[in-house]
Amino acid sequence: MTIPFNRLQMLGDEAKFIEQALANSHLMGDGGFTRKCHALLEQTLGVGRALLTTSCTHALEMAGLLLDLKPGDEVIVPSFTFVSTANAFVLRGARPVFADIRPDTLNLDERKVESLITERTRLIVPVHYAGVGCEMDTLLEIAGRRGVAVVEDNAHGLFGRYRGRALGTFGSFSTLSFHETKNVSCGEGGALLVNDPRHVERAEIIREKGTNRSRFFRGMVDKYTWVDVGSSYVMSDLLAAFLYGQLLEHERIQSRRRALWETYHRELAGWAAAQGVSQPHVPAECEQAYHMYYLLMPSLEVRTRFIQQVRQQGINAVFHYLPLHVSDMGRTFGGQAGDCPVTESISDRLVRLPFFSTMTEQEQATVLTAVRDFRC
Numbered sequence: 496m497t498i499p500f501n502r503l504q505m506l507g508d509e510a511k512f513i514e515q516a517l518a519n520s521h522l523m524g525d526g527g528f529t530r531k532c533h534a535l536l537e538q539t540l541g542v543g544r545a546l547l548t549t550s551c552t553h554a555l556e557m558a559g560l561l562l563d564l565k566p567g568d569e570v571i572v573p574s575f576t577f578v579s580t581a582n583a584f585v586l587r588g589a590r591p592v593f594a595d596i597r598p599d600t601l602n603l604d605e606r607k608v609e610s611l612i613t614e615r616t617r618l619i620v621p622v623h624y625a626g627v628g629c630e631m632d633t634l635l636e637i638a639g640r641r642g643v644a645v646v647e648d649n650a651h652g653l654f655g656r657y658r659g660r661a662l663g664t665f666g667s668f669s670t671l672s673f674h675e676t677k678n679v680s681c682g683e684g685g686a687l688l689v690n691d692p693r694h695v696e697r698a699e700i701i702r703e704k705g706t707n708r709s710r711f712f713r714g715m716v717d718k719y720t721w722v723d724v725g726s727s728y729v730m731s732d733l734l735a736a737f738l739y740g741q742l743l744e745h746e747r748i749q750s751r752r753r754a755l756w757e758t759y760h761r762e763l764a765g766w767a768a769a770q771g772v773s774q775p776h777v778p779a780e781c782e783q784a785y786h787m788y789y790l791l792m793p794s795l796e797v798r799t800r801f802i803q804q805v806r807q808q809g810i811n812a813v814f815h816y817l818p819l820h821v822s823d824m825g826r827t828f829g830g831q832a833g834d835c836p837v838t839e840s841i842s843d844r845l846v847r848l849p850f851f852s853t854m855t856e857q858e859q860a861t862v863l864t865a866v867r868d869f870r871c
Contacts, residue, residue: 496806496809496810496811497808497809497810497861498809498810498811498849498858498861498862499811499849499851500676500811500812500813500847500849500850501675501676501849501850501851502851502853502854503675503680504680504741504748504851504852504853505740506740506741506744506747506748506852506853507740507741507743507744508740508743509736509737509740509741510740511740512528512736512737512739512740513733513736513737515528515736516528516732516733516735516736517733519732521732522731522732522733523729523731523732524547524729524730524731524732524735525709525712525729525732526732526735527732528732528735528736528738528739529547529729529730529732529735531735531739532545532547532686532735532738532739532742533545533546533547535739535742535743536671536686536688536742539654539661539745540661540663540664540688541661541664542661542663542664542688542689542690543689543690543691543692543695544688544689544692544695544698545686545687545688545689546686546687546688546689546698546699546702547684547685547686547729547730547735547738548684548685548686548687548702548728548729548730549683549684549685549727549728549729549730550579550672550674550683550684550685551579551648551650551670551671551672551673551674551685551686552579552582552583552685553685553726553728554670554671554685554686554687554728555579555580555583555584555646555648555670556583556586556726556728557668557687557698557701557702557728558583558646558667558668558670558687559583559584559586559587559589560587560701560724560725561668561694561697561698561701562617562618562644562646562667564584564587564588564589564617564618565587565588565589566587566588566589567588567589567590567615568584568587568588568589568590568615568616568617568618569589569590569591569592569613569615569616569617569618570584570589570590570591570592570616570617570618570619570620571591571592571594571608571611571612571616571618571619571620572584572591572592572593572594572603572620572622572819573593573594573595573596573602573603573620573621573622573624573838574593574594574595574596574818574819574820574825574830574834574835574838575596575601575622575624575816575818575819575835575838575841575842576622576624576648576816576819577650577816578819578822578824580620580622580648580819581593581819581825584618584620585824589617589618590615590828591819591825591828592611592616593818593819593820593825593828593830593834593835594607594608594611594835595607595834595835595836595837595838596624596835596837596838596841597837598837598841599776599778600624600627600629600776600777600778600781601624601625601841601845602621602622602623602624602627602628602629602630603619603621603622603629603634604837605629605630605633605634605637608634608637609637609641612637612641612643616641616643617643617644618643618644618645618646619634619637619638619643619644619645619646620645620646620647620648621634621645621647621648621666622647622648622650622651623647623648623649623651623652623655623662623784624651625651625775625783625784625786625787625789626651626652626653626655626662626678626783626784626785626786626787627652627655627775627776627777627778627781627783627784628652628655628656628657628662628780628781628783629657631657631658631665632658635665644666644667645665645666645667646666646667646668646669646670647662647663647665647666647668647669647670648669648670649662649663649669649670649671649688650670650671650672650674650677650685651672651677651784651786651787652784652786653671653677653678653679653745653784654678654745654749654784655781655782655783655784655786656781656782657780657781657782658780659782662784663688664688664690665690666690667690667691667694668687668688668689668690668691668694669687669688669690670685670686670687670688671685671686671687671688672684672685673685673686673738673741677786678745678748678749678752678784678785678786678852679738679741679742679745679748680738680741681730681734681735681737681738681741682734682737683734684730684734684735684738685730687702696710697723700722700723700725701723701724701725701726701728702725702728702729703725703728703729704721704725704726704727705721705722705723705724705725705726706719706720706721706722706725707719707720707722748852749784749785751852752785752786752850752852753785755785755788755850755854755859756783756785756788756850758859758863759788759848759850759859759863760774760775760788762863762867763790763863763866763867766866766867767790770793770869770870770871771793771871772790772791772792772793772871773790773791774790774791775788775789787847787850788847788848788850789815789845789846789847789848790845790846790848790866791841791844791845792844792845792846792871793844793871794843794844795843795844797844797871798814798843798844798845798846800869801846801869801871802814802846804865804869805862805865805866805869808861808865810849810861810862810865811849812846812847812848812849813846813847814842814845814846814847815842815845815847816842817842818835818838818839818842820834820835820838821834821839848862848866849862
């Protein structure tokens with residue numbers, strides 16, 4: 496495609512830091528660059544502990560281990576999300592309970608959650624879709640009253656805020672993604688944010704294959720050994736070096752993405768109104784992360800024509816999630832068509848426009864012209 500959906504960005508000292516990591520001869524995890532990333536995330540977000548992982552998926556798996564999920568436990572997740580949001584807990588034997596989303600923000604519909612809670616419910620997993628915060632006040636009130644934990648899937652929302660507070664700081668745990676398509680990236684990677692200090696030591700153990708290796712390197716024990724369940728969730732310091740270069744530039748990245756998002760929103764407003772197309776909604780209490788720009792077409796048929804037409808002009812616009820509750824795996828947990836009607840409608844109609852930090856004004860102008868030329 497002449498204009499891809501996403502393009503690799505290098506905006507700072509990523510290459511220099513990789514050279515330093517190579518010169519340090521420390522490519523495995525928890526080296527100097529990993530520690531710098533941890534400190535930057537903790538200070539910027541105001542969290543007690545940040546731990547880099549090999550992916551956001553693995554961070555979610557760690558949350559399941561930390562909560563000691565057992566077979567038969569239930570986890571409430573939005574049906575409109577990436578498969579990892581459910582799969583990480585299915586691996587512990589838990590059963591996903593699929594919830595519908597709001598028609599405005601496309602986030603977990605907090606009004607539908609309480610009716611899904613049973614005596615087996617252990618966890619609610621809000622996903623901050625497109626970097627716009629869920630209604631965390633309501634979700635935390637429900638969770639607290641019903642004795643249910645909250646883990647935020649914040650793969651889209653790094654540096655976003657809800658009522659002035661950073662996304663990822665509300666649940667007992669939250670997870671971040673540094674996949675190539677995210678605002679800040681190292682190709683593949685993630686992080687677990689531990690907001691409850693009672694879980695910090697065990698999170699370090701689980702991340703290090705169930706050993707107390709972190710305590711050993713801090714001089715707290717004279718040798719390390721196997722003390723708990725765990726797996727290999729530690730990111731290479733080579734990837735952390737690249738990530739640190741990106742994190743140092745996060746304000747510039749966010750500023751550029753905001754300018755791109757606002758241009759799309761402003762320049763397409765008239766066309767969208769005339770064509771019956773919906774634009775993203777950001778509530779007043781949310782400071783979004785500017786992760787993506789999407790449009791909601793009137794129907795699946797219109798979206799299909801739109802994607803085909805802009806691709807003929809070299810522009811890669813793409814749809815997003817298929818509903819989990821009607822996937823092959825979702826049906827094994829009882830999901831049926833009609834269970835989440837908003838999700839099913841949104842999934843058929845949503846299209847994402849090219850959106851990346853290094854997008855030029857000319858590239859965006861080309862996309863805008865192609866979109867405005869389309870007739871529903």
